[in-house]
Amino acid sequence: MPRAGRDHAGRLPVSVAQDGLVRGLSPPAPERPQVPGQHGLPGLSPLEGRVSDSIVFNRRDFLRLVGIGVAGAAAGCATPRSDRLIPYLVAPNDIMPGVAYWYASTCRECPVGCGLLVKTREGRAIKVEGNPQHPVNQGGLCARGQAGLQGLYDPDRLRTPMVKQGGAWKPIPWDEGLTLAASKLGEAIKAKRGVALMTDHAPGSAQALAAEWAAAAGATHLVYEPFAHESLREANRRTFGRAEIPTFDFARAHCVVSFGADFLETWLSPVGHARGFAAMRARRDGSGPFVSVEPRLSLTGANADEWVAIRPGREAVLALGMARVILTETLRPAGPDHGRLLDAVASYAPEMVEQQTEVPADTVRRLARMFARQWPSLAVAGGIAAQSEQSVALIAAVNLLNHAAGNTGETVRFDRTLDFDAVASFSDLQRLMGEMSQGRMDVLVVQGANPAYAVPAWAGFGAAMDKVLFKISLAGTLDETSDRCDLILPATHALESLGDARTARGVSSIIQPSMQRLPMFDARPAGDTLIALAKGAGFGGRFPETWADYLKAQWAPIHQRLGAGRDFPTFWNDTLKNGGVWEPEAATPVRWAGTPAFATAEPKGAGDLTLVLYPSATLYDGRGANKPWLQELPDPTSKAVWGSWVEIHPETAAKLGLKAGDPVKVETEAGALELPAYLYAGLRPDVIAVPLGQGHTAYGRNASGRGVNALALLSPAQDAASGAIAYLSTKAKLARGIQAMDLVVTQREKDQHDRGFAEVVPLTALLAAASASPGAQVTARPQTPAGHPEEPIPPLPSQTRLGTHTSPLAPVPGRKAPVHAITAYEPEQHTRGPRNLPIDQGSYGKAEHRWAMAIDLDACTGCAACVVACSAENNVPSVGPELIKRGREMMWIRIERWEESLKPGASDVRFVPMMCQHCGDAPCETVCPVYATYHNPEGLNAQVYNRCVGTRYCSNNCPYKVRSFNWFDYAAPEKETFAFPEPLNWQLNPDVTVRNKGVMEKCTMCIQRILEAKGIAKDEERTLRDGEFQTACAQSCPTQAITFGDLADPESAVHRVSFGERRYWVLNELNTKPGVTYLKRVRRDAGLA
Template identity: 50%
Template sequence: MAHVIVAERLTPQAPDAARVRPLLEAHAPGTVAARCGVPVETIERLAREFAAGPSVALAGGVGTQHEQAHGAAAAALLLNYVAGNVGRTVHVAAAGSGGAALAGPRGYGRLVELVEAMRAGQVGVLFVHGANPAYASPASLGFAAAMGQVPFKVSFSRFMDETAQAADLVLPDHDPLEQWNDVVPSGGLRGLQQPVMQPVFDTRQTGDVLLAVAQNLGGRVGARLTAASYKDYLQDAWRAVQREAGVDGPFEAFWTDALQRGGVWTSPRTPPRAGLAAGVSDMAVTAWEAPADRLTLMAYPSPVLHDGRGANRPWLQELPDPVTKITWGSWVEVHPETAAEFGIAEGDVVEVASETGSIAAPAYLYAGVRRGVVAVPTGQGHTAFGRYAQGRGASVYTLLPAVPTGFGGVAHYAAVDLRPAGAHVRLSKTEGTTRQLGRGIARATTLAALRGEGPEEEHAAHAAAPVPEHIEDVLHEWEEAQRTEWRSRGNYAGEHPRWGLVIDLARCTGCSACVTACHAENNIPTVGPELIKRGREMSWLRIERYFEGGGEEPLETRVVPMLCQHCGNAPCEPVCPVFAAYHTPDGLNAQVYNRCVGTRYCSNNCPYKVRYFNWFDYQAPEDPRTFAWPEPLHWSLNPDVTMRSKGVMEKCTFCVQRIRGAQNQARLEDRPVRDGEIRTACQQTCPADAIVFGDLRNPDSHAARLAADARAYHVLEELNTKPGVVYLTKVRNVTEA
């Protein structure tokens, strides 16, 4: 693409264009097309579109977890440079302006040096903080064995993880919610962290421990570190921050303002000059390929557990992977054609072996994986760390070579062999059907179609079923009675709100943060892998995933958050024999727990399948198989939300406790509820602002304005359930070939 932009002069030429052109000669569209399989026409079209408008090229993720990471990053930066993006959509920080995390490309290289020093007996005391290298590093590196050669090891881990287990002394750090700290993620940005609660356990902040040790040792270090606490040390450091930021006035005012804002943000007085570095004369990038008779392993960071640090949290273990929908374990993703070559079916346990070790895990057939590649997420396979992490799944770090990448990380690629292990297991996943079957659940359109310049997609809008003529008069009388006889019918006045939710599928990424937020807010229990297999998960909000295309067509993944739709014409309400499911005057489909007798008729009649039945008493400590709140997890329960018992149906309430709290506060202040004052837990947590809650009856509310958008639709609208959840069609900026 950069070659096309420069050759066709699609953007103003850079000052050092004469040096740029020779770097791109070996990367003409024809040469690149032959290597990567992308047609020349596509490369040229993408280059012209990239240069035409605001754009940005990013290099990162698994694509930079190999030896050629520097080449991939340099290619992305060069593309931004020739497209004129530097200073517009790409801002280059001054050298050395980042924090320790961005200090250089030798992070993993330094770990290798440390291991060699420990093996040689050159390390007398080892401190480990905020890391678990005995687990989250390649087994071939031998960190755990080298750690055994150190005479005295100290871990500041809050959990007894693999590294802490090998330490001589464990001094648990405060939880992040209990400690003072700061962070410098990039130039001009300094974050300030303050405690929001008192320490729950007998822990000490690591900074306080190190200060006390230094002062007891004395000497030059002790003489320099005289602060009485880590908070005092932090304040002393931030006096220099105030001077650097050029903020006048007393330090106390600056400190208070920084605490309120969460830090300080400054811009460099002179933006750094961006250009081709001196000495750059080559842009050769060598592709990584496994030997012809072997497969390529791609180990990718789990979007749920990351590198394993979240494995001891049951909320995260039970959170389905956004694509595979698998919970509570490891799996090996294999392309269906590759699986057919090896005689592997989904759920078959397979052995993946490299030069450094082997693991066994069930196979998941996924057309989104390249043929000849097996993909395994990180995060599982702990031998310590806690009751929810230990002994679950397999660690992909066993397969990785101890090879550093150009970015300072560890290579996440390896040549492997694959073979069936002769066993079969049922995957613990929440997946329903993989296809929409023409029902228009997760709709998408193209930008051209939205402008009226192209055809609509296959899943076009479904019209609501027409009302039969013989009941039109009855419905008219009923609606008129609702307006004129609201008091005698137990309703509020007609101007009462109609609460609703708008979800923008163009913003939703399927990250599932909303699902975990719902668990935390509403005291939803985790049930474990065996009950997941029996379809007894309790999550009120799920992310449904559907595949489009495949085969000869590109595979597209679509996601749609699915929760109780709070229907205005709810099918669940009339079938409940005890009126446990009823409709509130402000549009909520409510559930009275102490009325429910567990007939489950409401669940049978719900077309969205968003009601969940308590098969067990998850609050009962006498049954450890289903007890969801062992100490200290019971301290996380929300006192504003009722705990449900065995035999009771439950579902999304639109966070009714927040609604009633805001209404009560507004009543005390003699004012209406303001638009945006009520935020559901899922809305509050969504990093993409894809969820908006509000009054659909108020045309000036944010939610109502979004609901009136041309992209708005209801799921299964043809059933006339009149949902209170509105979805906005996803927009794809694609060009038909």
């Protein structure tokens, strides 16, 4: 009976016999016995193993002895290799080794449902990218979406059904598990006892099946999502008559004011918002200012031109004050609702607004006039600021502001609404918990939700759940909710399942398996499990036999509507190929339905500090906590990893004698926690902030025991109008803690000290340069709306105009720069002729390309999607908090955060993606004693791993500090945490070497993608096309801030971008001639006037 074997890279199983031999191959020949003295050295005693005293060595024998000794010592240091390579015995017909296959699917790491393209090699999913055709994300993908691959290969996934016996989990076969669950369901239904089905938010066929299942069983169905946007839906119902979530068109807006909405992090659709936001910022017509109104400067606020540090809970007052100025001064044409709106805001004069919000009256007027004149504009309210006890009033006030400014139907549209209609409010969950607590529920089935972790302790979900007689979990991992159940029937991961997602009106996305189910995980699709339970319990007559049949039946109406004459199999195959079907947006008129009552709410409890709890930009609500890529991804504000912290204003910390990293006790009326202190000037002195997402008691090795669950600090409070939980409702007090704890951060210094790492240019200077150079070339970034040019680009120099280009750095006297080091600031040293013709590169005269990169800091939001994309593409290991604490992180890209000003007003925070600069005159190359790092003919700073001996001279000599050293063999199979524990090693990219201990590594500009594209072009007998391949970081960037290509091609995008007015090079004074050009961030002070 053959057994399954697999190599170190996690490739597909191959057939290996029990004795370890491949059948059909000859066994290894037995070793010949060694004859003493035969082929040995003279005088070497086989018994004593030493050289005889009487022997005299000649030179040849001595060298032979030394050679054997060196070889033996080297062999002892070598990495153990596999004994034999085992080929396919029967090659699969649909897989060609070495060729990547792509499958369209949908991301399920958050409710929005971005389109995916899943890359597979030899039957394994190894990378996910955004689907450029998908209307939600248009090819971009956030860090959480990139890390979804680690959920598929999670070593802590449940491997078989489990039943709890005597408080311990025991494996159980599937048929026994289904029989047990069906019998419990049948008994409860027959006795007319309560049954409840709780699912996560999965709009589409899965949600329809759950609703039908509950109706057939007479059960209660509740769709649970921790951030359900109840207040947004209720406010829209009261003001627009539509309890829906509209489309916020950032790309069309000329000005944005955010009232606490972290739309670049976790609010609604961050990737889609980021793409639109970058389009707005790309305009160079004087528009595009962004103002953030919030008590804590979030990542979204860090991208703003102005920060209004408002009192927590008073955002609605400012919105109404701005609306009053617009209406009283008639800054926009008066509409039919002008009178009603003016009556509603009559009492909100700027002076009164100043008293309640601490925002000066002149600032209120200035913001209102800017908001009205930069039309169409956009105001959004969401995030934690919109989850107070008066959150509906805040969003209604912002709706009124948009309506007064004429933005309804322009930048606030209801033509492609997000589908949150079925998601329950927190009040709905409380009603279900009440029935559970009273013993009315005999059976509870939980699919995909984890309320035992995400619901605050004061609500008592855990205690209510314990009152249910029998609890069934359809989960993939043993999370906190599953751990409280009696039976677990494991569900497959989205990347190995069939399904769909209809997250927005007119957007029907497909979820398809990108690979076969992993053999070590005996899981089934949740839809198949629900159907089997219904049939086993006697109420499944209406359901087909399989989940796939149900899914296709759900798509029959879509086929009738959009089939365009195709039969269903053809339509279905086209849908699988494209990732879904997208209907055109239908114009939806919106009217003003009424003006609700406005009110404010003050946080409650003892203490003089307001507690702000916010969803983590990396872990979201905690569902990403068991993915090491996300745990090791630095928080965009604190740069902390693998834990929790409390943000404290330096003035507040000084009063308590606290410094960064000190233990702090945070106490509220709900409880107390100790956390390390992070001193952050980007919040009000009367505010402290703690991120959510950590503090798991289950969920896997990377999540359990990391940090704290900050929900333990939340006071019992809700918004009465919507039933939403009020996250911004708690007062707190601080004291010095007693537990020693570490704050592990990757960047401690955030002051540039005038070193020019991140530079800015005023928008007024760009506009002046444009008017002064009427003959200049004008370009726009790809996401720039038509008719809105970027900045002028001076005419490019050529060989016929030598000396007309002024380099920002004068050449060093007596030193001739290598002519092959082509850079954007040395155009006179090479020919910019027809594309892809050989260019003059010194000793590399036949080289056709000069690979380079340009990074637009005005488009970069600091989201760090590029960091995870790079790790996924290049097999970068996660090393864990202990090694990061010692400065041994391994990521090839870091997002540097530089805080020029965190004061309220014109705040200035800059983000710089920093990777290997691929210098034309690289300091690392000159110090390597074994030539492991060198400059290749196409301008890349290459690294030869098997030549590297680990001196680390290159790292010491690199001014950018972008090289990482492998202190351990992170890919060793015995490692159970971090790196690649089985089966996490299945995700490794076979095109990229897995580095060993003692090897230096860094960014390669995805050389494997370059070589793949060259091979395809060669096979097709053509030259490379610009843009036909991208680096992993450029491909994932939601804002298209990174441009990669051939700098020697004058028609390439990177060539055009690299010669803009905003170009500069980091540490340019060192004359390293970087291959990465940065574009300065644009400061829009004039737009705020």
